[in-house]
Amino acid sequence: MKFYLRELAHARAGDKGDTCNIGVIVYKKEFYNLILDQVTTDRVKTHFRSLVKGSIKRYELPKINAINLVMENALGGGVTRSLSLDPHGKSFSALLLAMSIEVDEVNSKILLELGRKPLI
């Protein structure tokens, strides 16, 4: 079954110059491997289309079931020069959480029991 990433994880975006980082933390330890396997730098790059012009690095923080995505040239030249209404890219966390994730049977069951709805 497919679910939005939002059903499995929460996220917050931060900025430094023209670099945006997004911390992604799964709600349950069981989901961690799903994001390790599927929230790859390639998929994130595709998902963000032209918003991210530079490279993307991913760091793992297994003790807190999290990854950190660091995206370069992602903020229209940086907070002070950007023409965007969201020059810090703080809303990018919400965009990331709209990625779709293929979830195995066991974890799908957990999500459905939590009242989370799959993608149709």
Added chain:
Amino acid sequence: MKNKSIRIGAGASYAGDRIEPAALLAQKGKLDYLVFETLAERTIALSNIEKLKNPDLGYNAMLEDRFLACLKFCDQQGIKVVTNMGAANPIAALKKTTQIIRNLKLKPTKVAAVVGDDVLAYCKNNLDKLKIMETGLPLSSLKGEIVSANAYLGADHMVEALENGAQIVITGRCADCSLFLAPMIFEFGWPQNNWDLLGQGQVCADMLECGANVSGGFFADPGYKEVPNLGDLGYPFIDIESTGNCVISKVDGTGGLINAATCSEQMIYEIHDPAHYITPDVIVDFTSVELIEIGADRVQIKGGKGSPRPEELKVSIGIKEGWIGEAEITYAGLGCMNRAKLSEEVVRRRIEIAGLQLQELRVDYIGMNSLHAEASLVSGFEPYEVRVRFACRSIEKVNAQKLVNEVETLVGKGPCASSLPRIQVREVLAIYSVLIPRSDIKTEVIYEVSCE
């Protein structure tokens, strides 16, 4: 090493932060230290411009209101204050602060100002030598007028001020976390080469440096992440021991939430490589950090590590780089998207007719794609109203002004049935970074005791 515990509260995390929760924290938090962090990359540059216009200004505009609301509690309870509200002018902030203390008729208080982060003269003398971190080119490659250069100082001079008995320490640009680390180093006598201890201290400081972002601010997402009583959001504090053991919490009865999830979001916020987060005081390793919920709104923070501090400090350079023009207009009712798109076509044509030189033009449809451009998940559904936003960057002010005028004249000369446009033209203050050797930065601590 003394074995004790201190409580440090976060009373602000940006220049315009709210005052009521800080006053409540000062009053009821049973704090030892209250820290106000109010500088961002751009804030310090703007403060420098303000100081150029008036040498008595250039410190945080809310310093007076903040201190009027909080200092009486600090005075009654012996809470020390550490803040970067000095911004571009710590000495003016110091003078203002002693005046406020006198007016409030508080006990004589020793106030310290840390100066020396302003390295504008140094940078102007080394334009060819200093390399811009973002571009790799020398500073001399920048075209505009450099208006500010401020080094991110570490905790050292704040510790010195505390050692000399300061009850209020005011700095300009320093690393945000250093404001919180300084009381730890001073109170616990942490040796400057115990990198793991300093690393753990910095992890705990990092939890507080964005204030309420760790206690439920910027977290709520109804149906997914519920935050109780967000309107009454409480600001956080930590209890930290000389061993580095630390628990984060907030005043009982305040709104908000502190749990492993809020702490995780805050911990990763604005770090890049979590094993190698560079601060002026220590290079922090977050990868072994554990966040353990030990009660309602109580999380234990452990496992922070560190390695030796860098020999160079980051300097934020502010430079005038042209102008931004912005104009917005709303179309509503049936066919609003078609009229909105026509307005874009018309403005683009009129730019062409005028031969307008712009460095960049951006057109957003607010309600459709303004934040995420073509990555937006747009459905075929047409909204009832749509706001078109034109934004441009240009070297000359007159060009940005011309663009917004073209949007303004859409009323009467564009598609039918729109709102009145809102327009704005503002100067671009771009920020670049360079590294300079620590030893080239001359800092000094200045003291003044408020007398009755």
